[in-house]
Amino acid sequence: MIHMFFCGTLAFLLIKVFKFVEPVTMSRCLFLSSVVPIGALYSLSLWLSNSAYIYLSVSFIQMLKALMPVAVYSIGVTFKKESFKSDTMCNMVSISVGVAIAAYGEAKFDSWGVVLQLGAVAFEATRLVMIQILLTSKGIALNPITSLYYVAPCCLVFLLVPWIFVELPILRETSSFHFDFEIFGTNSLCAFALNLAVFLLVGKTSPLTMNVAGVVKDWLLIAFSWSAIKDTITPINLFGYGLAFSGVAYYSISKLLALKAKEAQKKAQQADEELGRC
16 A cells, blocks of 8 residues: 555656656546556455465465466466467466476465465456556557556555455554654655556566566575575475476567567568568
């Protein structure tokens, strides 16, 4: 909630007060059909993923997040943003098998925590695909700041619901919460920069590109959780996640080669058109 309030406020100031970027006119119908669902999905993803940390280790959560490309690809095919290919689906199955092996070898397995994290993955994948649709298929030109201007307040409103019913009663009973401006301020700046990066990357490439790149971050977090937090990581964990990582890496390479081939074909067509004019 604090992150969304900060991002929405800063985006409002950059657009309405400082005129850093031009405002974007959006119809009420488009706002309700596209932006509001994105805000709802984002809030659900944040709620469930943060809750999963209560039950699961940091390292195991990162291993479960390897399923994100699988979820994004499946939802992308459903929304017709990705074309179905049997070899790609086989690759996604190999990633899923790797994550399943990692889960089997988890020393502190908690079924409810896994359900929460898988739910967060599903909601986040749907959100990323819907962002791509909003940025590329609706005929509007949203930049990262204007995207936050619309999405962050919606997410804030949806996050109010679990906060009122789950956290507020605890705060009233304990009165132990102390707002640290330094910690929450710097943390909110990081959240703002992250959200800008996500909107920019998804708009320029695709949701799958972001999730493939995120695997590197997951490896770093796993290493950090093992060395600093002293999470227990078993050999089966590493083997399963290594298998999943191999599947993600293979998909990344295939996607890159396909993109290069498409660009080369486009340049060849442009050259042929120029020759035809001559």
